[in-house]
Amino acid sequence: MRTRTWHVVAVLVAGFMTTSLAAACEEMEEERDKDGFTVGLLLPSRTVPRWERSDKPLIEKRLKQLCPRCTLEYANAQNDAMRQRQQMSSMITKGVRVLILDATDTRALRSSIQEAHEAGVPVVAYDRLAEGPISGYVSFDGAQVGRLQGEALLKAMGDKANGGNVVMMNGDPTSPNAEWFRSGALSVVSGKVRIGRAYDTQGWSMDSAHANMSAAMAALGPDRIDGVLAANDTIASGVISALKSARVKDLPPVTGQDADLDAVQRIVRGEQYMTVYKPFKAEADAAAAMAVALGRGEDPREIATTTTDSPTTRNIPSVLLTPSAVTVDKIKPTLLKDGMYSVDEICTAELRAACEKAGLTR
Incomplete structure (x- = not known):
């Protein structure tokens, strides 16, 4: 009888340990998934040198500092709004968790931003205030x-x-x-x-x-x-x-x-x-920080210093930097x-x- 009792106890302990281990593994997996994701970066052109010489490498560098497991998916629209819409759709399909967008045409990209919103992908408007349900905005005054x-x-x-x-x-x-x-x-x-x-x-x-x-x-x-x-x-x-x-x-x-x-x-x-x-570094840093916060499900208002109204959206959490x-x-x-x-x-x-x-x- 005692032997049988010990068998029952052993089975119960083993089951408990297995369940606990599975829960711990699941929690670790969720944490890993939370801390490692893809950020999409869409810039408007190669006409203006700053986009590829400054903004892209600075955003990529800051993203890696804030989220070592995160990766960057990059595309340049080369002044073509239709191309940028296709690039955006492609990134959403690939499963990016958040987008940083400098729109070639802020009105033309409105439907794509709506598409991202419906797919649960927040969009940070970078340098230009885009129309549609954006989640954050970073620029200069x-x-x-x-x-x-x-x-x-x-x-x-x-x-x-x-x-x-x-x-x-x-x-x-x-x-x-x-x-x-x-x-x-x-x-x-x-x-x-x-x-x-x-x-x-x-x-x-x-x-x-x-x-x-x-x-x-x-x-x-x-x-x-x-x-x-x-x-x-x-x-x-x-x-x-x-x-x-x-x-x-x-x-x-x-x-x-x-x-x-x-x-x-x-x-x-x-x-x-x-x-x-x-100072592009300050702009890039703010955009990367806002993207990482949104990717982790955090409130971008903790990073924002003000709010901005677009033609379609009010009180957008914003960072507006000072030029010289x-x-x-x-x-x-x-x-x-x-x-x-x-x-x-x-x-x-x-x-x-x-x-x-x-x-x-x-």
Whole structure:
């Protein structure tokens, strides 16, 4: 009888241990699954250098720091909204748990964002505020970007800031940021200068900017353009190229944005007056942190510093970072100090004398 009792007890203990072990294994598996997942990153183009030179590697690096078991699935739309929609659908099918999206066309991607929402895949809007049920938003204050550009342009124009002719080279009209930048700039320059001509730059492309600037010179005369509000550095490049092609000797001040290496070198050379520096690392870090939190089922409001309303969604948890203006005298305390570029990267052999004059090599 005693032997039989011990057999029963042994069976019960073994069953309990098996159940406990299975529960523990299941809990460990759930924890492993929670801590290791795929994040999809969708960027809009290769036209603007920052996307692949800065944003992608910075997001990937921070993702690995925050979630070592996580992986990144990447796609670039190359300015094609339909391609980006297909890329997004493909990532959802593959089972990504969260998406970081910089939409090529914020309205065109609305149905894809809805698709992601219905599949239980949260979307973090990156750099541009997309329409649809997004779960988080990370960018820079676009109105402040425009204000910095407008203030710098007025300063550079000097006496011509009162009544001078300015050409506005806006960004791509499919991007809400383009209007954000434009309205910020106009809040500073309106009533002080004349907007001689204004153009939208399709795809933020240098070729489109070159063509638009050529049209502005044909309409106004190259010597009657006192300043150019270029929305970003790629547009500034097209503007300056057109001015040079027209053999304009004294280039008017031209603004920019993104602190592209080529633009920084143009500033050192005296061809472009300024750019707006947006510390991409801070933006990438915030987006990665928000994506990881959402992937783990956590509340992104713990990372957000404010909320934003889109045309379709209210109170989106948001991080809006502060940009800064960079003229030649600000390269050292901003871009060099932050490690964005090294002196050797900026100061090629051709620019050594100009770099010395700017105090970059001392």
